[in-house]
Amino acid sequence: MDKLERNIKLLFTVFCFLFISLIIYLTYFTTVERERLIKSSYNRRLWEQEEKVMRGTIYDRKGRPLAESGIEGGNKKRIYNGGKAIGPLVGYSDRILGRAGLESIFNGELLGISEQDPVALLRQKILGVNERGSNLYLTIDLDLQKKAYNLFQGRKGALVALEPKTGQILALVSSPGYDPSTIKQDWETISNNEDKPLMNRATQGLYPPGSIFKIITLAAVLTHNPEIETETFYTPGYIKVNGNIIRDSEHLWPGEYDLSTAFRYSSNTVFIQIGQRVQREKMISMAESFGFNSSNRCDIPVAKSTFPRPSMLGGDVEMAEAFIGQGKILATPMEMAQVAAIIANEGRAVTPYIMEKIISPLGDVKTVKSSTSTTQIVSKQVADKIKALMVEVIRNGTGTAAAINGIEVAGKTGSAENPHGRAHAWFIGFAPAQNPEIALAVIVENAGSGGAVAGPIARDVILQYLNSLK
Numbered sequence: 198m199d200k201l202e203r204n205i206k207l208l209f210t211v212f213c214f215l216f217i218s219l220i221i222y223l224t225y226f227t228t229v230e231r232e233r234l235i236k237s238s239y240n241r242r243l244w245e246q247e248e249k250v251m252r253g254t255i256y257d258r259k260g261r262p263l264a265e266s267g268i269e270g271g272n273k274k275r276i277y278n279g280g281k282a283i284g285p286l287v288g289y290s291d292r293i294l295g296r297a298g299l300e301s302i303f304n305g306e307l308l309g310i311s312e313q314d315p316v317a318l319l320r321q322k323i324l325g326v327n328e329r330g331s332n333l334y335l336t337i338d339l340d341l342q343k344k345a346y347n348l349f350q351g352r353k354g355a356l357v358a359l360e361p362k363t364g365q366i367l368a369l370v371s372s373p374g375y376d377p378s379t380i381k382q383d384w385e386t387i388s389n390n391e392d393k394p395l396m397n398r399a400t401q402g403l404y405p406p407g408s409i410f411k412i413i414t415l416a417a418v419l420t421h422n423p424e425i426e427t428e429t430f431y432t433p434g435y436i437k438v439n440g441n442i443i444r445d446s447e448h449l450w451p452g453e454y455d456l457s458t459a460f461r462y463s464s465n466t467v468f469i470q471i472g473q474r475v476q477r478e479k480m481i482s483m484a485e486s487f488g489f490n491s492s493n494r495c496d497i498p499v500a501k502s503t504f505p506r507p508s509m510l511g512g513d514v515e516m517a518e519a520f521i522g523q524g525k526i527l528a529t530p531m532e533m534a535q536v537a538a539i540i541a542n543e544g545r546a547v548t549p550y551i552m553e554k555i556i557s558p559l560g561d562v563k564t565v566k567s568s569t570s571t572t573q574i575v576s577k578q579v580a581d582k583i584k585a586l587m588v589e590v591i592r593n594g595t596g597t598a599a600a601i602n603g604i605e606v607a608g609k610t611g612s613a614e615n616p617h618g619r620a621h622a623w624f625i626g627f628a629p630a631q632n633p634e635i636a637l638a639v640i641v642e643n644a645g646s647g648g649a650v651a652g653p654i655a656r657d658v659i660l661q662y663l664n665s666l667k
Contacts, residue, residue: 253307253330257339281374282346285397329558336365353642355398357534364547371398403527407613410522417483432466461594472520502532534638537625541633544580545571599652605630610647619643624651
């Protein structure tokens with residue numbers, strides 16, 4: 198009898214445990230995972246909802262439609278305006294192909310299923326507007342987006358332009374792109390294209406940053422070892438680190454360099470010397486404060502930029518490579534645009550965002566980015582010193598191709614070595630230097646010189662945007 202009671206108790210305990218586990222499991226999915234599951238492209242009910250709802254319109258910052266719904270031959274059709282320049286950003290929404298880009302990220306809002314207020318839902322039903330989704334208003338400028346895309350001339354690369362004081366994303370370009378209007382007809386060609394036009398390089402591309410990372414090395418040096426500012430460093434054109442030789446570019450001459458000259462002409466060997474003066478943990482901490490090794494808080498998904506901790510063996514070599522943005526460091530164009538924006542914004546970081554407001558079918562403004570919180574990454578004094586050195590890069594250094602008559606531009610070029618071909622061409626910067634209105638990052642894959650290739654793209658984008666403000 199005792200054995201029977203014991204077995205009954207055991208069985209009861211097991212069933213209680215399973216029941217409680219099931220309750221926890223269901224609670225987790227109805228609370229934590231609810232929004233993700235509702236908005237998932239694999240949710241068949243969303244396509245059923247799509248049949249009943251006129252999908253909302255996506256507008257640029259000037260109220261021009263980038264994606265809108267219309268009726269053609271009695272059937273609903275999604276109409277896209279902007280061609281290949283908007284493809285990787287806006288994406289597409291198709292019953293067969295699924296969804297991508299902003300069409301996927303904000304699918305719930307565009308279908309009007311993200312509204313949680315039952316009173317608002319009831320009002321929509323009574324007024325007969327529950328068959329329309331919400332409209333999205335972006336911070337993107339379509340003219341600037343098109344201009345920037347065309348400047349790549351089909352070459353692989355990306356550009357991110359921000360308003361440094363607010364974090365508004367002004368342009369987010371990935372090249373080559375695709376035209377969402379013809380995605381169905383072109384799917385076979387696009388999906389098999391080795392240049393990966395479906396990938397948004399601006400947010401998902403991870404690249405060695407090369408010499409543009411020297412801004413972060415400089416920030417660590419000026420913060421923790423400010424005496425270096427007045428010192429000079431000798432280089433024979435190369436430096437040995439644990440038997441490994443790291444060289445300067447061919448255009449640099451052996452000799453004495455002060456900090457300004459080393460930055461202006463981008464000396465690898467001098468920056469390794471000054472980087473070695475910063476404690477390892479302080480260097481890693483500075484990189485992380487600029488956004489490496491943490492998830493980007495942007496309102497659209499961004500791949501994590503990484504600054505790996507050096508290994509036990511070979512750590513000195515890995516750190517030497519890190520000081521000049523090589524080795525295992527990887528960064529997105531979005532991350533490096535934020536680095537430029539931090540210096541432009543007197544050492545303060547703001548969170549980038551692309552969604553200005555969401556307007557419901559009733560005309561209610563559901564989301565407005567009206568205030569921006571900032572985090573001090575480096576002191577204003579340090580940021581100002583870096584800004585001055587970046588101005589010299591454009592005046593007399595490697596970035597002269599980005600110079601604009603009558604406008605003071607601050608920038609840094611980079612040619613990042615990669616194991617898959619020619620170096621990637623980078624440029625990051627902002628303008629006007631003393632009152633920045635735009636900060637940006639440009640990368641052109643396997644294009645060699647950052648100053649000669651990426652610099653002119655940055656120059657033309659800056660000029661177009663500043664002219665549009667007049």
